[in-house]
Amino acid sequence: MTLGRPIPRYLGVVVLLAMAGFASVGFFSIRRDVENLRIISQDNTQWSATQMELELLRFRLSLADLAPRPMPETIAAMQERFDILWSRVFMMGHGRLGESLLRYDGEDGPVAGLAAYLQELDPILGDLARPSPGLAARLAGIEERLAAFQQELREYTLRVIRADSAAGDQVRTRIQTSARLTAVISLAAVLLSVLALFLILRENRRQREIAEMSRRSAEQAELASRAKSRFLSMMSHELRNPLNGILGPLALLGQSELAGRQQRLVVQAQQSGQSMVQMLSGLLDYGEVQDGRFRLKSEPFGLGALAAAVRGDLRAEGAGGATVTVLAGAPERVHGDLDRLRQIFVHLALYMVENRDPATATLSFGHDGTSLAGEIAIAASGELVDWKLDLLMDLREGSPDQVTAEALRPLIARGLIAACNGVLSLVETADSRRIVRVAVPSAAVRLELLRVHLETRSMALAAIYQAALRSDRVVFLPPESSDPVDIVLVDSTSVGELPLMARLRARFPSALFVSLGQPQSPEFFDDIVEVPNDMSQLRSSILGRLAS
Amino acid sequence: MIPWFGAALSALLRTLLVACLSLLPVGVSAAESVLRLVGGDGRALDLSLQELQAMPQTTVATENEFSDGVVSYRGPLVRDVLGLAGMERLAEVRFVAANDYFVDIPTRDFSDYDAILAMTADGERLSRREKGPLWLMYPISDHAELRSRVYLRRLIWQVVRIESR
Structure with missing residues (x-):
């Protein structure tokens, strides 16, 4: 099965950034061109230039009316036309429209020249209203200058019209370019989206295949594990029958009259047999825990019964010297799985006293209101004890490297503790004792008649x-x-x-x-x-x- | 009344009047008609600067295409001026400038916006050379929709007549 090469995550970020960049360029480009188009469409430069030309012509006509008949009406009309022309010419340079007009006029353009000439005329305008010998000649001179400005304004207006047209063409061209750019960006975005979709689908398929492979592997591992556990359970079960067949006759043999040496051999054989029974029972439970068939019982039992059972098992295993007690104040009866608890404490105690005098060990059972607590204390110190405690505490479920001969009892005990929802811990002591504590949730039995x-x-x-x-x-x-x-x-x-x-x-x-x-x-x-x-x-x- | 007090008051009023008149643009006297309203029935109403100044004044601080930056224009509301001749009920009125330029404007504009007939700009009286004495001004800076070519054309200056359409 080919899973394909995984897609690096940065590639997706690069694609997204590229798309965002393209979109930003397109957006700002179009916005800029639309704004330019709006400004150009608002510009009134052509109209203003034409109006200036028109007002100059009207002023010239008012001057022409003044020459033959300098009446108050014609004087007032001339003055009014002058003011109106002034207002048009001196718009130059003020406001956005004035800036546009100035741009088209340049430094020494006709509008600037006309403005200067109007300022020259302003103080002598009153003199033109009074009849005087040289008035006609003065008016003719003024008319000649104004006629020249008229022609220049005509050219200025044409320049404005052409420049406006060119600016409009430029903006239209830019908008066309922007539209084309937008189309290209949209196409690129679509292509990138398709590519991204394809990559996502491919990645999705790859992930599904990996998940399927993982599921199958897990199922196979689970099946293998269950088969091994089942085999272990069946073997344990099958081994117990012949063992009972050995232990029964041994017990009968032990009750018969035997010489001291034979009696000791029988006792030794019985202890070994009991030890095997313990181990097989533990293995049976461990197998059940592993393959999920373990069922915890919750029945009332006495703490004294637990202590007695543990004591008996330890004695049968040759560790009868260990002291097993129930702490004062502990409830007489609690809920729990007596058999499993007994196994836990027997395995732990035997592990702790292995190769050591059992008399150095003390087991005490108590209850803190919610949990049954059993403590196994040994009066010993040294590297061997510390090594055993480290092995006990560091055992990890499912680590094959830790399944050694020494770790069998701790493995069984820890598996049962976990199945009972219990906690295994070391108790800090000020002296040289080493104390292992097991706490298993357990309610005290309400004792009534x-x-x-x-x-x-x-x-x-x-x-x-x-x-x-x-x-x-x-x-x-x-x-x-x-x-x-x-x-x-x-x-x-x-x-x-x-x-x-x-x-x-x-x-x-x-x-x-x-x-x-x-x-x-x-x-x-x-x-x-x-x-x-x-x-x-x-x-x-x-x-x-x-x-x- | 004490004789000297009456004389002093009279002198003060004369001084104030002269001061007011001195603010008017050159060539336009305060009593001279500067605006003619021609109603739907053809009757005309002439208004002087003095009369327009006596009306409630409104300030519009705005930018426009013809001035630098924000300028504070002040003058009577157009709807109040139209109301003097009963023209506010018309659908549309025509504004005519001194150079015979005109623009037709729906009167709804003057109920929607506080448009004024500006008589001063930044406190200075608008002369004819400064697009006065009356310049129709919209509060452009307060309403984005007024930044269009349509309203740009309606900023008619040197207004001399408003007539019904």
Whole structure:
């Protein structure tokens, strides 16, 4: 499968920047040309130039009217025309329009010349209104000068018209260029977009292929891992049967009369067998954790029972010298998976006391209100202890390099701790002791008295059940007692159910009904203990009510 | 009334009048008619600078194509002037300049914008040589839409007559 070469990210940034640059150039170019077009379209230079020419002609006509009849009206008209011409000529250089007019006129143009001549005429304008001998000649001289300006203004106007036209052509050409540039930019943008789309699609396909490959690899790895775990579990299971076949006869052999040396050999063989059973049980659980089949139980148990179980296992493993205690103030019973907790602490304790006098180790169990806390302390120091603790704490799940002979017990313990949502930590101490702490979430059992009514016709069974469930917190009430009852145990194998159950339900409306044996009408019961002669199940079922 | 007080007041008023008249452009007397309004019925109303000056004055600070930078123009609102002859109700009026140039303007302009008949620029009386004595001025700097060729042509100066269309 070819995945193609990955596209560098900077290429996308370069493409985006290029497109933004093209767009900016096009935008500003068009905006500039549109603004120029607007300014040119507003320009009134042609009109102003023509008006100037026209007003000069009108002034000349008013002067011509003045010569034959210097009347007040003609004098006023001449004065008015002069002022109007003045206002036109002296627009030059003022405002944007005046700037344009000045640009076309140049430094010594006709408009500047006319302005100078008007300033020359202004002080003598009053003299022209008074009849005098040389007036006609003066007016003729003025007319001659003004006629010359008229011709120059004509040329100026033509120059303005042509220049305006040229400027318009220039702007139109620029707009055409801008339009072409815009078209090219748009085409480039489209091409770049298509290219970007193609690259994105290709990258997307590549990513999908990589994801698919990763998924398949993960599935294969998962399948391989599960197969190995399953194989491990099955092998552990299968090995336990012959082991039991060895341990059973060994136990019988140990009870027979043997010489001291043979007895010691039997004990040694038993210890090795127990150790193998421990390891196989741990491996079985570890395999279940690994392939996801691990199911944690949550049942009430006593901390004393946990301590006793750990103590027994350690003794069976030859580490009976270790001290196992329950801290004062700890709740008597807690919720949890007794078997798994026992395995955790046994594996950790055996790991810690390996090649060491077990008497140096102390296990203590307590409860901090939310978690069961067990601490394993050993009175030892040195490089070997520190190395073992480092190995224990640094173990990482799934690191094949760490699966060594020394790490088997820590691996099993840590796997079970993680499965129990527990935390493993080292406790800092001021002395030379090394303490490993395991905290597993666990609620304390609310201890109450459980009042039981037993319904059976068999006195023998009644005695057996009472003996099996005997406890400080379980009280069997007499049949005729009117005290409230928490659990009604019904021996479904020896009583007729229908009328009896109706009567019992009416008598104990709030009690929990448990059938001992498979009932004919299961709907009457809240719980069923199918095999009533399995006392451990019965005890577990009944004592479990204490926690609920 | 005390005789000397009356004489002093009279002298003060005369001084103020002379001072006012001295502000008027050369060649145009304050009482002389400078603007003729010709209503729809053909009746004419002549207005002098004095009369126009007596009307409420409005200042328009704006740029235009014919002046450098922002100039403060001041004069009566066109709608008020038209109102003197009842011409504000017309749809369109014609402004005529001294050189016979004219432009037809919808009266809606004068309700939409505070256009004035400017009589002074930056406090100086507008003479005929400075496009006065009356220059129609729009507040161009306050309204972007007025920066167009249409309104540029409506900035008629040396206005002498406003007549109905």
